[in-house]
Every structure is written in C-alpha cells, then in structure tokens.
Amino acid sequence: MGRSRAMGQADVAATALVAVAACAAVAGGAPAPVTIVLGIALFAAPGYLLGQLLLGSRTIGLERVVVMAALALAVPILGGLLLYAIRVPLHRPGWLGLLAGVTLAADTALFLRRRHSGVAPVTWRATWKAPRWHAVAFAAAILLAACGVGLASAGVTRQPQPGFTELWLSPQRQYAHILNLGVRNDQGRTTSYRVVLLRDGRTAATWNFTLGDGQIWQRPVPPAGQGILAAALYRLPDVTHPYRFVSTGTPRTTGP
Numbered sequence: 001m002g003r004s005r006a007m008g009q010a011d012v013a014a015t016a017l018v019a020v021a022a023c024a025a026v027a028g029g030a031p032a033p034v035t036i037v038l039g040i041a042l043f044a045a046p047g048y049l050l051g052q053l054l055l056g057s058r059t060i061g062l063e064r065v066v067v068m069a070a071l072a073l074a075v076p077i078l079g080g081l082l083l084y085a086i087r088v089p090l091h092r093p094g095w096l097g098l099l100a101g102v103t104l105a106a107d108t109a110l111f112l113r114r115r116h117s118g119v120a121p122v123t124w125r126a127t128w129k130a131p132r133w134h135a136v137a138f139a140a141a142i143l144l145a146a147c148g149v150g151l152a153s154a155g156v157t158r159q160p161q162p163g164f165t166e167l168w169l170s171p172q173r174q175y176a177h178i179l180n181l182g183v184r185n186d187q188g189r190t191t192s193y194r195v196v197l198l199r200d201g202r203t204a205a206t207w208n209f210t211l212g213d214g215q216i217w218q219r220p221v222p223p224a225g226q227g228i229l230a231a232a233l234y235r236l237p238d239v240t241h242p243y244r245f246v247s248t249g250t251p252r253t254t255g256p
Helices: 002-008 010-027 032-054 061-085 092-117 132-157
Strands: 164-171 179-186 191-199 202-211 216-221 229-235 244-247
Touching (some): 010 092, 032 061, 032 092, 061 092, 164 229, 179 191, 179 229, 191 216
Antiparallel strands (some): 164 179, 179 216, 191 229
16 A cells, blocks of 8 residues: 555656756756756646646546646746746746746645545546547647747847947957957948047047948057047937947947
8 A cells, every 4th residue: 555655656756856856957057958858847847746736537638638738838927927026037047946846836735635635646548539629629729839939939039129330449460559440330221420530539530431231341540659549430410429439548338
C-alpha cells in the first residue's frame, strides 16, 4: 500500500524536481540547451498539476490534454499581469519565480490532497476515442495558437523604432594624429544636415549635405593641439538648435 502511494506521488516529485533544477540551472549559468529543456518542462508543469487538482477522474484523454494546455497558457498570462501590477520586472528571474512558485505550490497542494484523501492520480487510457470534431477543434486551436505566436513575434521585430543620427569625432586607426568627423543617418528617411566644426569655440568649417537612410558622411580633421575641437550637427532647416554635439575636450551629446 505504501509503495503504491509512493508511486502515485511520482509526478509530484518529478515536477518539483523540474522546478528546482530550472532555478539551479539559471543560477549556475547552465548551457542554453539545458535551460531550454528545463524551461519547456517548467512551462508545462503548472498546467499538468492544476489539471490534476481541478479535473475530475471522469475527464480523460483529449479533453484533459486540452484543459491542461489551457491552464499551462493561463498561468504565465495571468501571472504576467500580476507581476506587472505589482511592478516586478518581466525578466527571466520574474518568470522563473512565477512558474517555479506555482509549480511548487501546486505540488504541495496535490501531495497533501492525495495523502489525506487517498485519491490516486488519473490513469491515462492507451486508446483515444475522441469525436472527430473534437480532434479537428483541437488541431485548429493549435494552429491558431501557432499563428498568434508567429504574428506576435513578427510584430515585435517590426515595431517602429525612433529614428536617430549618429555624430562622432574620433582618431583614425591608420593615422592617430588625424581625427575622423562623421555622421550616420538612421532616421529612416532622407535627411539634410549641417555640420559646424569649432576650434576653441570659433567656427572653423561648415558643411551642408543630404544623406539617405543608412548612409554615412565622413571628413578627416586635423587635431586642435592644446585647444578644444568640437562639432555641432543640425538637422536642416533648423540651424538654431544643435541636434548632436561632440567635443574632444569633454564629449557630450544633446537631443533625442
């Protein structure tokens, strides 16, 4: 009898081990394949455990799998909203704590319920005789979920990013005594610029030019000796407020 009860708690022990191993792997800097496998197992563990706690013994086969899959998805969705509400950063430690915490809490509840009530874990039937429309609906749900994940991933990668322009004034690699003054346009569109070169606060040279998105403009500039060499970048037609400013004295950058 004791042995059968111990065997009945094997799934509880396995899921608890997954939670502990996932935390240890992340804390110890385990290789990516190890953390990926443990992460997938930890993602599925709460759904399985909550399904064991909430479903009756009459629910078997495909219906049980569908409910457990829904619970596995509900935990990070609802848990993520809770983490956001209490201002916990949605980074790896936060997600790990959420999934591991829910897994260990569900393990404890399931272990105590089985121990006190003597309820055995649900046995899975070898034959799945689900109605055809159930199988079609399940397959459609998987397809829709996959499409949703794909669209979400594509949306993240295609989110519009604010444009910017880079300005630099740095020594050239080949000739350390010559400075390289350059501008790179990443505004996402063709933009006209004015660069004003300053030596000790006085205008030494001015360039007006237009760059397409991703294009670079460069000029070699002799150093100012003991003086201060600086450059101001304007986005035309605004020639009053510098968009970028760099200096060989104390470099600084202004503008968004």
